[in-house]
Amino acid sequence: MDSLLKLHDCTIRFGGLTAVASFSMEICKRELVGLIGPNGAGKTTVFNMVTGVYRPTEGDVFLAGERLNGLKPYAITGKGIARTFQNIRLFNSLTVFDNVRAAFNLHIKHGPSHALTRGKAFLKEESDIEKRTLELLKIFNLDRLREAMCKSLPYGDQRRLEIVRALATQPKLLLLDEPAAGMTPTEKSNLMRLIEFVQETFDISVLLVEHDMRVVMGICKRIYVLDHGVKIAEGPPEKIRKDPKVIEAYLGETEVEGEGRNSANAETPNGER
Amino acid sequence: MDRLIEILQQLVNGVSLGSIYALIALGYTMVYGVLRFINFAHGDVYMLGAYAGYLLAPLFAHIFKFGEFDTFTPENTLFILSGAGLIMILSMAICAVIGVLIERIAYRPLRERPRLNVLITAIGVSLFLQNMTQYRLGANPKAFPQLIPVHVVEGLGNLTVLTSQLAIIISTIILLIVLRFIVMKTKIGLAMRALSLNPTACSIMGVNNDVVISFTFALGSALAAAAGILVSMDSPSINPLMGNLPGIKAFVAAVLGGIGNIPGAALGGLIIGILETLVIAIGFPQWRDGIAFAVLIVILLFKPTGILGRVEREKV
Amino acid sequence: MSRGPLSLILALAVCLVVSLFGENFIASKFAYYYDILITIGINIILATSLNLVNGYTGQFSLGHAGFMAIGAYASASWSNHLDPIILGMLGGPGNPLATNVGLFVSMFFAGILAAIAGFGVGVPSLRLKGDYLAIVTLGFGEIIRVAILNTDFLGASRRLSVTGSYTTLFWTYGSVVLCIYVVLGLVHSTYGRGFVTVRDDEVAADAMGINTTKYKVLAFVIASFFAGIAGALYAHFKAFLTPEGFNFFRSVDVVVIVILGGMGSTVGVTVAAVLLTILPEALRALAHTQFVPPAYQGLLENRLILYSLLLIVLMLTRPQGLFGDRGASRKRLSRSRGD
16 A cells, blocks of 8 residues: 555654654555544644644654655645644634635635636636535535534534535545544444545545544554553554553553543543443 | 943933833733733823822822922931822822723623734723823823922932932832732732633632732732832823833833743833933934834744743644 | 626726816815815725735734835825926926826835835734734834934924825725725635635634735735825825824724724725714814813814724624624625626
8 A cells, every 4th residue: 555644753842841752653545544542642742743733853754755844734734634623623704615615725726916807717716616615515415504604503514514624625634633522422423434435535544533432443444552652552443452551551541530430531442431 | 430330320220211111011911911911001000190199299298298308318308208108109009990990891891702802992991091181181291299309319429310210219129029029928919820820720729810800900000100100200291191102112021021921021121221221322312212112023023922931832 | 807807997987087077176165075085085995905904814903004104205205206207207297197197106106115014014023913913013113103203304203295296086096996906806715715714713724725924914015005005195185294193093093993894894994984084073063063062072072082982882892893794795795706
């Protein structure tokens, strides 16, 4: 399988604190990969490193062989990596339609001057973008809501919209940051199907950061496990499920929290609480 | 030797000027610390302090015989200082109340709203205070009554230090000490510090955030009022717009020291005061106001957290 | 030609016709209203251009008067020194073609210079957020004013008189039409949606591939250009300039209009500009009628007290202004297909 994203011995230090140490990861084309770990393991840090919010203190990030270190987030999106956010970040004063349309900016050929002269080429491109936006919305059943304001959408629809918006940037790799947060079990099942659908239909790779074990184990082909900034395991779900280091990382966490059964993330990899 | 005197002279001038800026800057920095908000109207509280003194002094004039003394003597010093001190304390109290009222009426209702809204409100309050004062008391400069005799301090040789400058410096030192005591050693001071670090945790821990915020405004306004009185002793012409320039310079001072950082505000004030004095001394008096803006721009572009400030990362 | 540019040309033509036939008539018979009309036009340009930065892009600039000052003084200097030459080449000061060309060139120079200044100020400043940006733009505005104050050949603290051509209704409202066209045309395109994303959520905009800095600087430069144009129009209208006319209060004047109109609504801001230009005059007239007791006359005439109260009340009760940022204009015009 072709390699798409490659993290090579990446380390991030903030002052004296090492958030992530010598982390290596590889994602191939059309792969659905998961990144899990107890709270504070460094998952979001890795995430932010791939998307350019943080620059690796050491190590390299490659996308299809091209080094991404130091590029600004918008440039990295330009290279083909899109993301969603843990706390949904939609453009609240724009309609559903415009939220997606705005994300097409990356690939438009016209600039501000064309918007003023309004020549034929400009009008055609605008028309194309409108069509493609509508198509995207239709695929995800959001087209009838296209004039609605995002805040009026139910939570699940907002999450879906965020994913659609990210897809409008035509990524090769989609990063999902805890998309199942705050969802009911039914919604989570729908989400799992949605992610698989996206991955197949758009022929892209997906990196999923998620706390919910059922979701991760259910759809990811391979999983990386982080604990205290260090990779402690990697492999297919069956292997991760049984890995003693992984179990300890999670059980250790529940012990520290005392009433392990009651803590929100007290779930061993095979889904037992 | 002459050079040394010259340098010392400018230093004294700079520290005196800087003390005024420091007192005003403290108000900006404390309010920013607890509310993450720049109180645009703060400079006008300084102006109101001066006007409070202007209006109060005649009421106590024949008790304390303002303006009747020519020099300080060992016999009259205590008497003069208590008169001036009373006016200052009264003015500080009045402005403390004004500060609390402003917060209560104009800022508190907007606490949950985007910060831009309250910034605009602050501009509105500032304009209102200035223009209302102008309307009721006239736009022309008024003569501030002489609370203490102003003359060169004896015994310093060629060094020309005015009694008013000495008063400014000593009063500022005293006020800074009192402030440090309040912030470091009292419960409410602890609450202020905690609030600047984490407001949510504070209210969960049983702190009444509103009371602490009001107190912070009161404290900052009192210091600004003190500055207004002190500066008017030195330069007795007051006008409704006098808060504008010192206000923005004091704000620069607060940013220079690290906004939200109390020692930083004092340090920043001193630096700005000394810089401004230097600019005048080396022969460019027309740029005295511009230097503060230049410092502002340099600081914001190169080290926005200021000399003593902390970096705050936005969580993604 | 598509609908957009066509409407622009049409509107400009209307302005030209009105000005050609009505200018002198209005200017002489209705001098007072003529002055107000020109002032309204200038304020609309200032407010709609600032709205691009403060409203659509969400960057709070408090230094707009500084760029207006640059435009005013640049245009004044240009006209004072170069007009004799230009007018001479084109047939002398009596020749209307000559004066109009002279004014146009002067205005254009002013706009370009102000835009360059906007770039110079914008690039370093727009890295800052919220309060800090407001303060630093205020600082730049003041530095510009102080610099002019200390520059002898710009008249320093004395009045600088402006000779040469005079502002006409055509140039004023032609510029108004152009400014509105640029702002609306830009914002209502896919490219233009980028401005609003910067306002709504910069981090998300960044993640969607939008170069937020580029948008902020572009908005700032365009706004500065038109502020410069407004300054030039002002200079050739009043025929004299002082640095005091471009201080912080002038910036606040414009900001109040933008807030009253509703940040992000060009229609709203235009209406607000008209209202707030007329309001002081109306109040002044009202103050002298028998309805108002003499004690309150001064209060009504004091524009700034009313402005400040207006600001405070607006923020407390209706911060989205008259037209909000979900203005009718936005929904109706969000299709950019030219239909």
